Every structure is written in structure tokens, then in C-alpha cells.
Amino acid sequence: MQLFFNAVLAFRAIRTNKLRSSLTIAIIGLGIMALVGILTAIEVMKASIYSNFSSMGVNTFQITSEILKKKKHKGGGVNVTVVDGKSITYEEAKMFRERYRFPSEVGVSFGATDIATVQYRSQKTNPNIRVVGGDEAYLGVSDTKLEAGRNFSVAEVQMGGYVCILGNGVAKKLFKNKLREGINQIVSVGNMKCRVIGIMETKGGSMIMNADNKVVLPLLTARSQFGESDDSYLLSIKIDNINQKDLAAEEAEGVFRVIRKLPLGTENNFSITQNNDLVEIVMDSIVYISLAAVIIGIITLLGSVIGLMNIMLVSVAERTREIGVSKALGARSSTIKQQFLTESVLISLLGGITGIILGILLGNSVGGIFGTGFVVPWLWMGMGVTLCALVGIISGIYPAIKASKLDPIVALRYE
Known part of the structure; x- marks a missing residue:
């Protein structure tokens, strides 16, 4: 009952000083909005990263010429450097596909160009289309489904068909x-004309790439049109039994070392990467962004503490006679203290709730860019409310104690 009465008095005091209270709420709200907004945006980016790597298939790993070297710090965190190993040639990729006997599907592909233009009659894309050369296993190992049409046939891949x-x-x-009407139409990919035989289902964009802005050509066709002598090919292996993924990766490493004739005891000049390894690397980097966001939020809230304490001290000075009347009528010091502390916490919580709502909306605006769903960061919301309550208590405790210790006779004389 006492808490309800204190809350009513606090609301009345806030309404009486609307401008001052609104400014204080806005200051606290901005601090919480910055904190929750940045952390929500980070959660959105994490969801985008997980979505992007899961689209590559959880039972898939790759052999690539880029070597990822991770170095862990004692205090936490990981430094990642990318070293260019020896390029994987087309002949090496073919040999691996022939020799690798583990129950799996092996796909060979390479990035032909990232600046192609695709045209159909008067319709033309921007010159930012990624062209990939792939074989008949490409869709399977990349976990890509078709919305219309079909996959490459073995003959089209082996003969270099213009599809x-x-x-x-x-x-x-x-x-x-009218996507389905695009099947069997002739389009221009760069300077080459080819027939559309399939259209992929949408995968959406991510912070890494837009998977929908892509054209896949048969491997030999892409080599003849866009290939360079120093192209490096990517080997993607999709295993049948996910529980044997580590064993399959070890065997793939052994087979490729034999193909490259690497002596025992020497380091690999290639790397075997798994999606969870890449996710771990990216997440380790995001930890530092989260820490920076928390520090920014805390600094902002420290400013809010000073501002709110100043406001409450002014409120004590303005209501000195009111405090004197209350004490003269029998109000105890603890009651006066609770009233001012409740007012301080209430102002802080109003600012915090406003900031949390705006922060979630701001952070999720990033989701519109990456095409992810709406994220509600319950942990950061709880942390935001807790911080606001602490701000209210810290800011209000000194003014409340000062108000409770006023001498009623002195307070009644105050003008």
C-alpha cells in the first residue's frame, strides 16, 4: 500500500515538472537506446551469420587454398590471419574427386567473376553479379534448392554446355x-549467351554476401569464358553421415596431401574449413564489438546518473516547505526518503523503457538490410531495466537522504 502511495506521489511530481522530467527521461532513454540498439544489431548480425553458414550445409566442409591461422590470447579472443596457400588447380581438383572414396558427394567450383552483367532483352542487371563455375554436384553440396527448372546434366558439365x-x-x-517463364529463355552473361535451365530458391542476403545475386555456369563453360591461369578451385564435400564428418575431413586431408606429394612432417599448403570454424572466428570478433557497446552505454548512463541526481536535488530544494508540512503532520523520515527514491527510480525506468523500445526498433532496422527476422534481445532488455533501476537508486539515494534529514521547523520557514 505504501509503495502504491509513493508511486502516485511520484507520478504527480513528474506531471508537475513535465519539461524537467521529460528531459531527464530523454537523456536516460538515449543512453539505453544506444546500448540496446547496438546489442540488438549485433544479435541480428549473429542470426545473419548463422543463416548464411547454415545455408552451406551442416554436413559439408571445403578444401581451399586460403589458410586460416588462429592465435588465441591469454586474456581471451582470437586473432585470425588469412594466408594464401598454393592455388588448387583444375587437375588437382579432378584427381581428388576421382580418388576420394569416402561415402559423400564431391563438388568442384570456382568463382569466375563478381562483376558480371546479366541481360534479357531490355532488362539488365547492375554489374555486380557473381558468376560461379560448378559441376552437377554444386547445388547439392551448397544446399541450394531450385524454384523452377532443373540441375545441370552430366553431359552439359562434361561438354561445356551454354546453359x-x-x-x-x-x-x-x-x-x-514471372520466374517460371524464364526457363528456356536466352540471356547474356557478360559477352556470352546461354539458355536458362533453372532458377534457385531465394536464400536472402547477409552481411557476407547476397546469395541471390548469382549465376551458375557449367564448370568448363565458366573456365572457357572467364578462366585465368592462376584460378584456384574450391572442393566441397557433403558427407552422408554427419557423425563421420571429422573422419571424412581427416581422410580428405590425407588424400589431398598425397595428390600434392607433401612429405611427412610438412605443413599443409591448403586448408580444410568447416562452417562451425568460420562461425567461431566471426563470433570471436563480434565479442569485442559487444564489449565496446556496453562501455559506450555505461559511459552514457554515468552522465544520466549525474543529470538525474541534479534534478532530484533541485526537486528537494523546490519542495522544502512541502517536506516540512509532511513532517509536521507526522510523516517519518523513512517515508520521505522512500517517496524521493521512488520518484527517482520511476523517472529512470520510464527513460529505460522508452530507450529499450527505440533500441529494439533501431537494432532490427539492420535486419531489413540482411533479410533476417525480428529479434527481441530478452537478455539485453533485462539488463537495460536493471541498469535503469540502479541508475534511479544511485541518483536518488543522496537527495532522498537529504530530504529525510530536513528539520521540519527550518523547512516550514523556507521561501
Whole structure:
């Protein structure tokens, strides 16, 4: 009952000083908005990263020429450096596919270009389309499904057929909402004309890339049109039994070392990467961003503590006669203290709730860029409310004690 009475008095005091209270609430709200907004945006980015790597398949690993070297610090965190190893040639990729006997599906691909333009009649994309050369296993190992059409046939891959599979974003640009009508149409990929045989389902964008802005060509076709002598090929292996993933990766490493004729005891000049390894590296980097966001939020809230304490001290000075009347009528010092402390906490919580709502909306605006769902960071919301309550208590405790210790006779004389 006493708490309810204190809350009513606090609301009345806030309404009486609307401008001053609103400014204080706004200051606290901005601090919490910055904190929750940044942390929500980080949660959105994490969801985007997980979505991007899961789209590559949880039972898939890759052999690449780029070597990731991780170095852990004693205080936590990981430094990652990327070293260019020896390029994987087309002949090495073919030999691996022939020799690797583990129950799996092996796909060979390479990035032909990232600046292609695709055109159909008068419709033309921007010169930012990624062209990939892949074999008949490419869709399977990349966990890509088709919305319309079919995959490459073995003959089209081996003979270098002039056919292509369009990413969903490219198809929508060329054929609008009539995607299925794009099948068997002739499009220009760079300076080459090819027939559309398939259109991929949408995968959406991420902070790493837009998976829908892509065209896949048969491997030999991409080599003849875009290939360079120093191209490095990517080997993707999708195993049948996910529980044997580590064993499959070890065998793949052994087979490729034999292909490269690496002596015993020498380091690999290639790397075997798994999606969870890449996710771990990215997440370790994001930890530092989260820490910076928390520090920024705490600094802002320290400013809010000073501002709110100043406001409460002014409130004590303005209401000195009111405190004297209350004490003269029998109000105890503890009651006066509770009233001012409740007012301080209430102002802080109002600012915090406002900041949390704005912060969630601000952080999720990043989700619109990456195409992720709406994220509600319950942990950071709880932390925000707790911080605001602490701000209110810290800011209000001294003014409340000062108000409770006023002499009623002196207070009644105050003008």
C-alpha cells in the first residue's frame, strides 16, 4: 500500500515538472537506446551469420587454398590471419574427386567473376553479379534448392554446355514475378549467351554476401569464358553421415596431401574449413564489438546518473516547505526518503523503457538490410531495466537522504 502511495506521489511530481522530467527521461532513454540498439544489431548480425553458414550445409566442409591461422590470447579472443596457400588447380581438383572414396558427394567450383552483367532483352542487371563455375554436384553440396527448372546434366558439365542457373534475385530482375517463364529463355552473361535451365530458391542476403545475386555456369563453360591461369578451385564435400564428418575431413586431408606429394612432417599448403570454424572466428570478433557497446552505454548512463541526481536535488530544494508540512503532520523520515527514491527510480525506468523500445526498433532496422527476422534481445532488455533501476537508486539515494534529514521547523520557514 505504501509503495502504491509513493508511486502516485511520484507520478504527480513528474506531471508537475513535465519539461524537467521529460528531459531527464530523454537523456536516460538515449543512453539505453544506444546500448540496446547496438546489442540488438549485433544479435541480428549473429542470426545473419548463422543463416548464411547454415545455408552451406551442416554436413559439408571445403578444401581451399586460403589458410586460416588462429592465435588465441591469454586474456581471451582470437586473432585470425588469412594466408594464401598454393592455388588448387583444375587437375588437382579432378584427381581428388576421382580418388576420394569416402561415402559423400564431391563438388568442384570456382568463382569466375563478381562483376558480371546479366541481360534479357531490355532488362539488365547492375554489374555486380557473381558468376560461379560448378559441376552437377554444386547445388547439392551448397544446399541450394531450385524454384523452377532443373540441375545441370552430366553431359552439359562434361561438354561445356551454354546453359545457366540463375539466382532468385537475378531472375526477378530479368523476368519480374514471372520466374517460371524464364526457363528456356536466352540471356547474356557478360559477352556470352546461354539458355536458362533453372532458377534457385531465394536464400536472402547477409552481411557476407547476397546469395541471390548469382549465376551458375557449367564448370568448363565458366573456365572457357572467364578462366585465368592462376584460378584456384574450391572442393566441397557433403558427407552422408554427419557423425563421420571429422573422419571424412581427416581422410580428405590425407588424400589431398598425397595428390600434392607433401612429405611427412610438412605443413599443409591448403586448408580444410568447416562452417562451425568460420562461425567461431566471426563470433570471436563480434565479442569485442559487444564489449565496446556496453562501455559506450555505461559511459552514457554515468552522465544520466549525474543529470538525474541534479534534478532530484533541485526537486528537494523546490519542495522544502512541502517536506516540512509532511513532517509536521507526522510523516517519518523513512517515508520521505522512500517517496524521493521512488520518484527517482520511476523517472529512470520510464527513460529505460522508452530507450529499450527505440533500441529494439533501431537494432532490427539492420535486419531489413540482411533479410533476417525480428529479434527481441530478452537478455539485453533485462539488463537495460536493471541498469535503469540502479541508475534511479544511485541518483536518488543522496537527495532522498537529504530530504529525510530536513528539520521540519527550518523547512516550514523556507521561501
